[in-house]
Amino acid sequence: MQSLTPEEQRRTAGFFTTEISHRVKRPLRLMEVCGTHTVAIFKAGIRQLLPAGVELVSGPGCPVCVTPNEYLDTAIAYSRQPNVILTTFGDMLRVPGSSSSLLVEKAAGADIRIVYSPLESLDIARDYPDKQVIFLAVGFETTAPTAAATVLTAARADLKNFSVLSSHKLVPPALQALLDRPGVRVDGFLLPGHVSAVIGVEPYRFLQRNFGIPAVIAGFDPLDILQSVYMLVRQLEDGAAKLENQYSRIVPAAGNPAACKLLEQVYQPADTVWRGLGMIPSSGLVLRPGYSAFDSRSKLPVVVEPASEPKGCRCGEILQGSIKPTACPLFGRSCTPDHPVGSCMVSVEGTCAAWHKYGAGRWQL
Amino acid sequence: MCLAVPGKIVDKQDMLATVDISGVTRKVSLMLLPEAQAGDFVLIHAGFAIQRLDEAEAKKTLELFKELEKYAELDA
Numbered sequence: 414m415q416s417l418t419p420e421e422q423r424r425t426a427g428f429f430t431t432e433i434s435h436r437v438k439r440p441l442r443l444m445e446v447c448g449t450h451t452v453a454i455f456k457a458g459i460r461q462l463l464p465a466g467v468e469l470v471s472g473p474g475c476p477v478c479v480t481p482n483e484y485l486d487t488a489i490a491y492s493r494q495p496n497v498i499l500t501t502f503g504d505m506l507r508v509p510g511s512s513s514s515l516l517v518e519k520a521a522g523a524d525i526r527i528v529y530s531p532l533e534s535l536d537i538a539r540d541y542p543d544k545q546v547i548f549l550a551v552g553f554e555t556t557a558p559t560a561a562a563t564v565l566t567a568a569r570a571d572l573k574n575f576s577v578l579s580s581h582k583l584v585p586p587a588l589q590a591l592l593d594r595p596g597v598r599v600d601g602f603l604l605p606g607h608v609s610a611v612i613g614v615e616p617y618r619f620l621q622r623n624f625g626i627p628a629v630i631a632g633f634d635p636l637d638i639l640q641s642v643y644m645l646v647r648q649l650e651d652g653a654a655k656l657e658n659q660y661s662r663i664v665p666a667a668g669n670p671a672a673c674k675l676l677e678q679v680y681q682p683a684d685t686v687w688r689g690l691g692m693i694p695s696s697g698l699v700l701r702p703g704y705s706a707f708d709s710r711s712k713l714p715v716v717v718e719p720a721s722e723p724k725g726c727r728c729g730e731i732l733q734g735s736i737k738p739t740a741c742p743l744f745g746r747s748c749t750p751d752h753p754v755g756s757c758m759v760s761v762e763g764t765c766a767a768w769h770k771y772g773a774g775r776w777q778l
Numbered sequence: 779m780c781l782a783v784p785g786k787i788v789d790k791q792d793m794l795a796t797v798d799i800s801g802v803t804r805k806v807s808l809m810l811l812p813e814a815q816a817g818d819f820v821l822i823h824a825g826f827a828i829q830r831l832d833e834a835e836a837k838k839t840l841e842l843f844k845e846l847e848k849y850a851e852l853d854a
Binding site for chain 2: 475532533552556558
């Protein structure tokens with residue numbers, strides 16, 4: 414927190430870590446399900462501050478990492494079409510598909526442009542009326558409303574050469590699917606703050622009701638995360654699973670009703686495949702029939718190569734928190750941030766990338 | 779990917795806001811937060827304001843942290 418002096422921050426962190434150490438009576442496995450949390454935890458060295466009995470594991474919280482190869486292969490197939498401009502967030506560029514990546518295709522001459530906002534795609538569509546502009550709509554509930562707003566804007570402007578290749582995914586169904594798997598052990602969840610800023614608190618209630626698992630919606634400053642871990646430890650100590658909101662300065666209980674309404678207007682839930690978790694019912698978003706003119710898949714048929722996964726990559730198990738990156742035979746050897754094999758290494762928010770970048774010298778092969 | 783940055787709305791024209799983000803000025807869509815007004819601190823993601831900062835809640839968190847640091851066990 415910027416308003417605290419470094420010394421105040423150090424002492425507040427000291428309070429939390431001391432209290433956590435005193436209260437932990439058994440080994441605990443706490444899972445964060447947000448790539449931004451993953452990076453924040455590593456960057457601040459929070460794992461090193463916690464007692465040995467508290468293990469922080471990363472779940473399926475990085476949208477790029479959970480995007481299946483089939484989606485990348487489809488995007489790559491579109492990029493090879495002569496009349497297509499692809500627009501994408503920068504995270505997607507280096508993700509390997511079955512046999513190529515968008516970066517490789519861009520180097521080979523494909524017109525692929527990085528945008529900061531999906532709305533920029535509409536300006537490009539206006540500037541190039543003879544081209545089809547396809548936006549790679551990837552992301553969780555934080556990002557999906559921005560794509561929905563863009564589709565709505567395109568519909569109002571009657572823009573006929575813009576569409577989205579949608580792979581938006583929803584966090585609560587993925588948590589449900591994870592917990593339904595045999596052998597998955599999670600004692601508490603650090604829930605994603607910015608996803609919650611949109612969907613609010615209630616969609617996570619099933620964690621408490623159906624599974625009796627403590628959960629805390631957490632902010633992103635190191636002290637936010639430490640406080641959230643402390644709140645989880647307190648819940649576990651009391652033996653009463655609750656759903657708490659540490660990030661109340663950004664997350665009202667109802668979330669963002671306007672964003673949810675817009676999302677509901679443009680998209681509908683659909684079964685979708687997550688890398689590492691497989692098909693999860695109603696965990697994805699597809700455009701409603703009224704917006705099919707903006708759906709790349711139905712508007713622009715394309716031949717896509719059969720998807721294949723890289724040999725030896727264990728991203729799937731890493732995304733479930735069931736193994737650490739160091740258990741993957743490729744980690745740090747043939748799979749590094751400079752030469753990523755799997756998606757968990759290619760995304761800056763990927764678990765493997767974070768382990769590699771911030772764990773240098775502390776992990777052993 | 780869900781990274782978001784705080785900024786202050788300095789001007790609002792319909793659904794488009796001019797936002798000051800750490801001294802840098804950007805245009806941000808208010809389509810997802812139509813009730814936001816000039817003077818509000820908002821959270822910005824992918825060119826859209828997605829939520830307003832609740833200043834009272836932020837103050838409460840800050841005060842709690844300041845209170846707790848008094849109880850921290852200092853390293854010897």
